[in-house]
Amino acid sequence: MKSPVQAGSARKLRIGWFTFTCSEDSSIVLVELMNRHYFEWKDRIDFAHVRILKSNNDMKNLDVAFVEGAISGKRDEENLKKVRENCKRLVAIGACAVTGLPAGQRNSFSPDQMEKIRPFLKLHRLNEKVEPVKKCVHVDAEVPGCPMDEKMFLAVLDRYFAEFGVGTRNAKQETGNAPGAA
Amino acid sequence: MHNVDLDMTIGVENLSKIEGHAELEVKVNRGEVIDAKLVIDENKRFFVDSVMGKHALAVPQTVSRICGTCSVAHLLASIDAVEGAFGVEPSGQTINMRKLLMHGTYIRDHAMHLYLFCLPDYVGKDSVLDFDESQHELIHKAFDVKAAGNRLATMIGGRAVHSPLPLVGGFLKAPQQEEVKAVIGELKAARQAALEFVDVFAATEYKFKSETDFVSLTNDDYDYVSGDICGTDNGCILKTAFDHYLEHMVIPYSQARGFTYDGRPYMVGALARMNDNKESLAPETKKDVGKYLGRFPSFDVFDNNLAQAIEIVHGIDASVKLLETVEFKAEPVKKAEIKKGLGIGVVEAPRGILYYKLMTDDAGKVEFANLVIPTAQNQVKMEKDLGALVQEKLDARMKKDDIRRHMEVLIRAYDPCMSCATNFLKVKWTEG
Numbered sequence: 001m002k003s004p005v006q007a008g009s010a011r012k013l014r015i016g017w018f019t020f021t022c023s024e025d026s027s028i029v030l031v032e033l034m035n036r037h038y039f040e041w042k043d044r045i046d047f048a049h050v051r052i053l054k055s056n057n058d059m060k061n062l063d064v065a066f067v068e069g070a071i072s073g074k075r076d077e078e079n080l081k082k083v084r085e086n087c088k089r090l091v092a093i094g095a096c097a098v099t100g101l102p103a104g105q106r107n108s109f110s111p112d113q114m115e116k117i118r119p120f121l122k123l124h125r126l127n128e129k130v131e132p133v134k135k136c137v138h139v140d141a142e143v144p145g146c147p148m149d150e151k152m153f154l155a156v157l158d159r160y161f162a163e164f165g166v167g168t169r170n171a172k173q174e175t176g177n178a179p180g181a182a
Numbered sequence: 183m184h185n186v187d188l189d190m191t192i193g194v195e196n197l198s199k200i201e202g203h204a205e206l207e208v209k210v211n212r213g214e215v216i217d218a219k220l221v222i223d224e225n226k227r228f229f230v231d232s233v234m235g236k237h238a239l240a241v242p243q244t245v246s247r248i249c250g251t252c253s254v255a256h257l258l259a260s261i262d263a264v265e266g267a268f269g270v271e272p273s274g275q276t277i278n279m280r281k282l283l284m285h286g287t288y289i290r291d292h293a294m295h296l297y298l299f300c301l302p303d304y305v306g307k308d309s310v311l312d313f314d315e316s317q318h319e320l321i322h323k324a325f326d327v328k329a330a331g332n333r334l335a336t337m338i339g340g341r342a343v344h345s346p347l348p349l350v351g352g353f354l355k356a357p358q359q360e361e362v363k364a365v366i367g368e369l370k371a372a373r374q375a376a377l378e379f380v381d382v383f384a385a386t387e388y389k390f391k392s393e394t395d396f397v398s399l400t401n402d403d404y405d406y407v408s409g410d411i412c413g414t415d416n417g418c419i420l421k422t423a424f425d426h427y428l429e430h431m432v433i434p435y436s437q438a439r440g441f442t443y444d445g446r447p448y449m450v451g452a453l454a455r456m457n458d459n460k461e462s463l464a465p466e467t468k469k470d471v472g473k474y475l476g477r478f479p480s481f482d483v484f485d486n487n488l489a490q491a492i493e494i495v496h497g498i499d500a501s502v503k504l505l506e507t508v509e510f511k512a513e514p515v516k517k518a519e520i521k522k523g524l525g526i527g528v529v530e531a532p533r534g535i536l537y538y539k540l541m542t543d544d545a546g547k548v549e550f551a552n553l554v555i556p557t558a559q560n561q562v563k564m565e566k567d568l569g570a571l572v573q574e575k576l577d578a579r580m581k582k583d584d585i586r587r588h589m590e591v592l593i594r595a596y597d598p599c600m601s602c603a604t605n606f607l608k609v610k611w612t613e614g
Contacts, residue, residue, distance in 0.1 A: 021225040024202060025250030025343045031294055032342065035329040038321060047311050053298060054309035055198040055590075072225045102247045105232040113231055126225060147250065147343045 013157075013166045016049035016062045018083050020069030020076045021103045021130065025147035026094040027052050027068060033150060044166050062087040063164050068148075070096040070103035071136050073126040084137040089163075091156055092133040095146035102146070104130030192572060194586055200299065201251050202600025206589050208572045215576070218569030220561065220593065224600050230551050238264045238525075238542045239350055239518065245538075245553075246344045251294065252599055253344050254287040254335065255531030258407060263538040264350045266525030268518035268546070276352045277407070278508050283338040283348065284406040284529070285497040289331025289376075290342055291532045292452075292490040292497075295597045296383065297324035300487055303591045304386060323375035327494060330365075330372040334501055337361050351516035359510075366505050369498045376494045377470055383491040384474050388484045390592055392567050396454035396479070397443050397559075399530045404455070404462040404496060406530035412458050414479060416444050421528040424537055425552065447566070450534025450559045451597065452489035453480065463492070464499035471495060483567060484595050490532075520546035531556055533597050557598045564596050 019027060031052065034041070041047075049057040059065075065087035071077055084090055096103040106117065107129050121128065133139055141159075143152045160166075194206040203224050209217040229248050233241050242260045246253040258280055265272065272280075298310050301324070307313060313321055332342045337357050339345025347354045357365075400418065401409030412418040419427060427444050442448065457479035460468075468475065471492050477485060527538040534556030541550035571592050575585045 019203070021227060023247050023250045023253070025247070025253065028250040028294070028343050031298060032290070032328070032332050035325040035332065038325060039318075042311065047309075050311075051198045052201075053198075053311055056308050057198070072227075076225065102232075102244070103227050106228045109228075109231065113234075117228060117231065120226065124225070146247065 011164070011166050012044055012046040013160055013164050014046040014048050014061065014063045016057075016059050016065045016083065016087065017047075017052070018049070018059075018065060018067050018079070019051075020067065020080065020097070020133075021072040022069030022094065022096040024052075024068065026143075026145075026153075029147045029150060029153075033153075044161060059083065059086050064089045064091060064160050066091050066093050067097055067133050068093040070100045070130045071127075071133060072103060072130045073124065075125060077127075077136055080133065080136050089140040089160060090133075090137065091141045091143060092139045093143050093153070094148045095144060097133045098142045098144045100130050100132040100135075106130065190582070192582060192585055192589070194590055198590075200594060200598055200600065201249070202598075204593075204598065204600050206568065206593060208568060208589070210572070210576065213576060215569045215573045218565045218572065220564050220568065220598070222600055230553060233548050233551050236548055238267060238540060238546050238548055241540065241548060241551075242348070242350065243344070243346075249599060250343055251291050252531050252533065252536075254283055254339060254342075254348075255406075255529050255536050257345060257348055258284065259527040259529040259531075259536045259538045260540070261348060261350050262407070262527030262529065263525035263540045264518070264527070266527065267523035267540055267542045268350070268521060268525070269523070270351050270516050270518050272516065273352065273513060275356070275508070275510065275513060278504055279338050279353055279356070279510075280348070280407045281403075281405045282501055282504055283335055283345065285501045286331050286333075286335030286338060286342065288406070288532050289494050289497045290328055290335060291331075292494050293324065293328035293331060295532075296379065296487060296490055296494075297328065299597075300591075300594055301382070303388075303594070304382060323378065327372045327376050327379070330368040331494075331497070333368050334365050337365050349515050350518050352513065354515070356510040356512050362505050362510065366502055369502050369505075373495065373498050376491070376498055380471050380474065380488070380491040380495060383488045384477075386484055386487070388591060388595070390483045390567065390571055390595075391481045392483060392563070392570065393481050394563055395443060395446050395448040396457045397448045397450055397535065398454040398458045399528060399535060400455075400459045400462075402462050403500065404459055404464070405500070411528065411535065413443060413448065414454075414457055416446075421537075422526045424526075424528065424535075425539060425554070442562075447562050448559070449563050450556050451486055452493055452532075453478075453483070453486040454534065455530060456480075456485075456489035456492065463496050464503065466499040467492065467496040483592060486595050486597065490597070518546075533557060533599055534559060555599075557600070560596055560598065564593060564598065567592060 049059040065083045092098050141156050143156055190210050192208045205221040207219045208215055233244055242257050245260045246257045248256050302309050335342040340347035396414045399409045400412040410418040411421055411424050460475050460478050522544045523542050525540050529536050537554040539552040540548055543549045572585055575588055
């Protein structure tokens with residue numbers, strides 16, 4: 001792993017944030033983390049694809065893709081594979097992505113319950129079982145929690161800042177926001 | 183031969199800056215809009231089926247996971263329903279803490295919607311990430327307000343998303359006096375910024391008037407957990423009677439299930455609350471935003487944003503008053519009597535009325551569950567307005583790309599929540 005480069009580097013971490021079958025609770029935590037990290041992240045992160053924050057999204061050539069949610073259907077699988085092809089590192093975010101639950105509660109439905117929902121599954125190309133992300137593509141790191149654990153997420157982010165040579169923030173730019181927000 | 187330019191489909195795939203996944207599709211034939219759809223594009227997670235047969239006491243933390251940003255509303259509505267089924271009467275302190283938890287949720291959630299999703303439209307940017315240095319002060323203020331709401335919700339609920347402390351019968355712990363003082367300070371510090379944003383959302387050039395009925399939970403302190411359900415023109419009903427009114431008119435429209443109230447289409451959310459209940463806002467709020475209150479009742483969908491901006495100020499004022507006057511003390515969680523029962527839970531979620539109906543068997547397990555969520559209630563009107571907006575812009579010869587942008591801005595003003603909607607609406611997927 002490379003050492004962090006020093007302040008003033010123009011290199012930004014090019015990231016994407018993708019959501020699949022879930023409540024998007026970790027997306028909300030990400031947005032809440034911005035209460036105190038917005039200005040730092042703006043200098044260090046290229047938010048190339050974050051649908052909750054922008055319309056002009058580009059998923060090509062990402063350093064890191066953060067994937068929230070379980071994989072429950074054919075289209076989820078296809079889109080997840082596209083994400084994997086376009087990123088160097090992929091991080092599973094939150095309980096649904098890491099374990100498949102609670103989005104996959106139907107995995108433990110009774111035969112009668114499954115019988116009832118099966119026509120719906122077929123109609124909408126949903127799979128018989130809901131799976132965690134690692135069942136479909138290679139995962140480089142996981143941030144568990146429902147919603148995701150904030151400290152673990154920040155630690156993963158720091159790890160990739162270092163790996164991709166993204167410098168620390170210039171001290172004079174540290175204007176900050178309300179402390180302890182998220 | 184007809185003019186091909188007047189025969190088209192205007193679509194917006196992967197609608198951005200909303201909660202969840204959705205697409206818009208409007209079909210035009212010979213210059214006339216013939217169909218308008220808001221396509222909910224989320225994979226269903228079968229929450230209603232999942233709670234069947236579960237113990238009712240386990241339901242609140244399960245249904246909290248329906249939605250990240252509305253989780254507190256699902257938690258408190260389902261707790262209300264379970265308490266109804268098991269005959270639990272919450273204490274006065276519990277009711278106050280629930281009011282505070284909702285105020286914190288509203289401040290955080292409205293701030294996200296207004297400042298991060300809508301504000302870029304109002305200042306000509308795609309994203310809050312594109313704001314330049316001259317707009318940094320605005321960003322600081324936005325995050326200060328949002329953080330204050332987060333802190334309030336975290337203090338009361340233990341966490342702002344999927345709060346662990348609220349239970350059937352009370353809270354696992356009461357806030358400590360030092361925390362209360364700190365949160366009062368943060369709320370007061372954010373108030374001026376919240377007021378300035380009211381001016382921003384009042385000054386918009388976006389307008390779209392559409393007459394309808396408005397339905398909301400109405401009470402005398404503009405809280406979100408008590409009161410009766412009232413319509414703008416058709417009186418009030420007890421919350422226990424709500425589904426009776428809805429059962430009369432469940433109309434399939436386009437691809438989605440929609441609702442009418444007492445036989446008529448209606449809208450829920452901040453605009454409905456402000457139209458129906460503005461007199462109950464905190465006195466300090468009424469004093470400082472008084473110049474805008476005359477706009478309500480309003481039929482302008484974009485005034486939903488203004489109403490949310492005012493609710494943020496009200497959330498600050500009402501919370502500060504509660505925090506300064508209520509002395510919180512440790513109290514035991516009331517024990518539920520496990521029995522066969524029927525419970526109705528109703529709260530005002532940030533996006534409108536959220537309704538839970540649960541029936542339990544002798545062992546306390548769920549044998550019937552029904553939910554009515556805000557985005558489902560607004561679905562019929564959203565699609566109707568979408569079609570009318572496109573027709574208006576076509577008649578004014580607006581370019582397709584500009585029409586597309588206006589479609590997005592309109593739907594964003596409704597603040598729809600797809601994570602909630604997908605569990606209870608029929609879903610149409612558009613492939614390719």
